Amino acid sequence: MLSFVARRVLAAVLVLFAISVLVFLIFFATPGVDPAARIAGRSATPQILAQVRHEFGLDRPLPIRYALLMEHLFIKRDLTSYVNIGDKVVPQIMNAAPVTLSLVIGAAVIWLVAGIAGGVVAARFRGRLIDPIIMLAGISAISVPAYWLGEVVNLITESRLHSSVFSWVPAAGYVPISQGVGQWALHLLFPWLTLAALYAGIYARVLRAELVTALGEDYVRTARAKGLSERRILIRHALRCSLISIVSLFGLDFGSLVGGAALLTEVVFGLPGVGQLTYTSLQDLDLPVIMGCVMYAAFFVVLANTIVDVAYAWLDPRVRRA
Amino acid sequence: MGALAVLVLVIVVCLLAPVYAGSVAHVDPFPSNLQGTTIVHGRVTPVLQSNHQGLGLGVTPIGPTWDIHHYFLGADNQGRDVFARLLYGGRTSLLIGSTSALLCCVLAALLGLMAGYFGGPIDWVLSRLFDIVWAFPIYLLAISLSVVLLTSGLQIGFIHIGAGSLLLPIIIIAIVYVPYVARPLRGLVLSLREREFIQAAIGVGASDWRILRREILPNALPSVIVFFPLMVALDMLTESALSFLSIGVQPPSASWGTIINDGLGLLYTRPMVAIAPGLMIVITAVSLNLLGDGVRDALDPKAKLRGSI
Numbered sequence: 001m002l003s004f005v006a007r008r009v010l011a012a013v014l015v016l017f018a019i020s021v022l023v024f025l026i027f028f029a030t031p032g033v034d035p036a037a038r039i040a041g042r043s044a045t046p047q048i049l050a051q052v053r054h055e056f057g058l059d060r061p062l063p064i065r066y067a068l069l070m071e072h073l074f075i076k077r078d079l080t081s082y083v084n085i086g087d088k089v090v091p092q093i094m095n096a097a098p099v100t101l102s103l104v105i106g107a108a109v110i111w112l113v114a115g116i117a118g119g120v121v122a123a124r125f126r127g128r129l130i131d132p133i134i135m136l137a138g139i140s141a142i143s144v145p146a147y148w149l150g151e152v153v154n155l156i157t158e159s160r161l162h163s164s165v166f167s168w169v170p171a172a173g174y175v176p177i178s179q180g181v182g183q184w185a186l187h188l189l190f191p192w193l194t195l196a197a198l199y200a201g202i203y204a205r206v207l208r209a210e211l212v213t214a215l216g217e218d219y220v221r222t223a224r225a226k227g228l229s230e231r232r233i234l235i236r237h238a239l240r241c242s243l244i245s246i247v248s249l250f251g252l253d254f255g256s257l258v259g260g261a262a263l264l265t266e267v268v269f270g271l272p273g274v275g276q277l278t279y280t281s282l283q284d285l286d287l288p289v290i291m292g293c294v295m296y297a298a299f300f301v302v303l304a305n306t307i308v309d310v311a312y313a314w315l316d317p318r319v320r321r322a
Numbered sequence: 323m324g325a326l327a328v329l330v331l332v333i334v335v336c337l338l339a340p341v342y343a344g345s346v347a348h349v350d351p352f353p354s355n356l357q358g359t360t361i362v363h364g365r366v367t368p369v370l371q372s373n374h375q376g377l378g379l380g381v382t383p384i385g386p387t388w389d390i391h392h393y394f395l396g397a398d399n400q401g402r403d404v405f406a407r408l409l410y411g412g413r414t415s416l417l418i419g420s421t422s423a424l425l426c427c428v429l430a431a432l433l434g435l436m437a438g439y440f441g442g443p444i445d446w447v448l449s450r451l452f453d454i455v456w457a458f459p460i461y462l463l464a465i466s467l468s469v470v471l472l473t474s475g476l477q478i479g480f481i482h483i484g485a486g487s488l489l490l491p492i493i494i495i496a497i498v499y500v501p502y503v504a505r506p507l508r509g510l511v512l513s514l515r516e517r518e519f520i521q522a523a524i525g526v527g528a529s530d531w532r533i534l535r536r537e538i539l540p541n542a543l544p545s546v547i548v549f550f551p552l553m554v555a556l557d558m559l560t561e562s563a564l565s566f567l568s569i570g571v572q573p574p575s576a577s578w579g580t581i582i583n584d585g586l587g588l589l590y591t592r593p594m595v596a597i598a599p600g601l602m603i604v605i606t607a608v609s610l611n612l613l614g615d616g617v618r619d620a621l622d623p624k625a626k627l628r629g630s631i
Contacts, residue, residue, distance in 0.1 A: 018454045026466050143555065143607030145562050148582055148600035151589060159590045261459040264563055278462065279567065282469045294462055301457045
């Protein structure tokens with residue numbers, strides 16, 4: 001087991017390294033992209049361009065620039081933005097992270113509850129009316145663009161029905177949890193629901209399929225033969241087994257969302273999280289911030305991947321040998 | 323079957339976009355039309371109306387007239403017919419969704435089959451590549467590639483793809499989803515390789531190429547076919563998200579995502595501009611997903627017990 005964990009951690013570090021190289025190459029070595037021209041502005045003279053190149057170290061060979069960037073990002077932690085000169089990248093990400101965490105944790109609670117409840121109910125009453133209704137709702141939830149759903153929610157709660165039903169909905173924005181849990185939750189309620197819809201749909205569908213498969217297994221027949229109630233079989237036997245795939249799915253989704261995949265929800269609801277930061281830095285082609293955000297995102301995804309793999313190996317000894 | 327019918331209807335209606343714009347509505351949905359007029363209840367009305375409320379600044383485009391001949395869904399802030407743009411945008415969205423899904427499935431089949439069949443160093447390299455792309459949050463990778471490529475276009479040797487070309491979003495979206503399809507295929511091929519009929523083919527001296535083409539591919543194809551409609555839906559949703567962030571389809575082309583983006587500034591005054599393309603995306607994606615479930619049930623009857631609709 002220990003050697004398996006060690007191998008997984010080593011692989012994770014290698015993947016992170018590869019991602020950092022890939023991102024670096026996408027932004028610094030794509031033919032035709034000149035970061036110096038971006039920094040200096042459109043009307044820069046060749047002299048100014050050369051000066052900018054020198055000041056930002058863009059005239060050095062690629063491997064050295066890569067090493068310098070990584071040194072500033074991880075060791076000195078003083079990497080600064082190209083666009084808003086003086087803004088340090090690492091503190092910017094650290095300030096944005098709590099917003100994203102608040103958004104993702106709340107949404108995760110909602111989608112886990114809704115997804116598991118939907119999957120269990122659909123499996124319990126499979127073939128009856130409620131089953132296709134839940135599954136159709138699930139398909140609809142995975143077919144709705146999240147940003148569009150957010151816009152429609154904004155339209156309804158902030159404009160059309162704001163004077164009547166939704167007068168309690170505050171203006172879009174983020175309130176830190178330190179200013180009171182109530183206001184924090186109130187401001188995040190609709191972003192949570194919007195983000196959770198897609199994942200609740202996915203989880204309900206996956207869980208239903210897993211449960212129906214599990215209900216055909218021998219151990220379920222044994223449980224039935226023992227005379228257990230259908231409800232007990234479903235919850236205590238089938239669900240326990242089926243939750244393994246939900247747990248691994250959850251690890252990956254949670255990791256990528258914390259890493260910035262909730263970008264569209266953040267943009268639509270005006271939440272200053274990591275996704276929003278990534279988005280603005282991409283629009284300005286602010287390379288150090290992009291590098292920082294992508295490395296931060298990749299870190300969470302790779303971490304989640306590794307945890308899921310290790311958890312699998314812990315649950316299923318056969319995986320360890322593979 | 324209902325899903326297929328809806329899908330065909332959406333495709334046919336979108337393909338008829340030039341007919342609608344030319345013969346029914348008599349509009350050109352691409353250039354801005356700030357001074358244009360249309361007919362509402364028999365009266366000539368400007369497409370963009372000055373605001374008389376408040377400070378009287380700015381203009382508001384005409385809202386839905388629900389008259390199929392004259393600005394059925396109203397105009398956007400350039401005075402362009404939203405319904406005609408919706409149809410043209412649908413062509414782009416469907417084109418990008420289907421071609422990038424096709425490209426993705428072909429690439430994934432090629433790489434997945436090679437990784438699973440040859441194993442060894444080829445498998446190691448390909449699997450690590452999948453790992454890396456997989457570990458990259460999909461939207462971040464697509465956005466990074468789009469931002470870089472849309473400023474300068476893509477130049478590989480003699481091939482040059484212009485910055486505004488639809489090929490760029492197609493290629494970007496196809497590439498980012500390759501691991502989603504290739505990984506399960508690789509697993510499938512790994513298990514196929516151990517089966518007797520492959521051993522028999524190796525035993526009679528068939529070449530690798532022949533085994534891949536005649537033995538492995540026919541057995542892996544159903545999985546690719548099951549993936550295809552789901553990938554079209556996923557690719558279309560990704561395209562719309564990129565276009566919404568204005569790094570997907572570039573003007574003058576329109577897609578459902580760019581129209582939602584156009585409608586953003588009008589959300590509280592003329593919500594139909596943003597709502598209509600979103601609804602089209604939802605309808606199309608739901609029917610594609612239902613179709614995917616149907617195809618899966620047809621190819622794998624055992625799955626029918628598990629699926630419900």
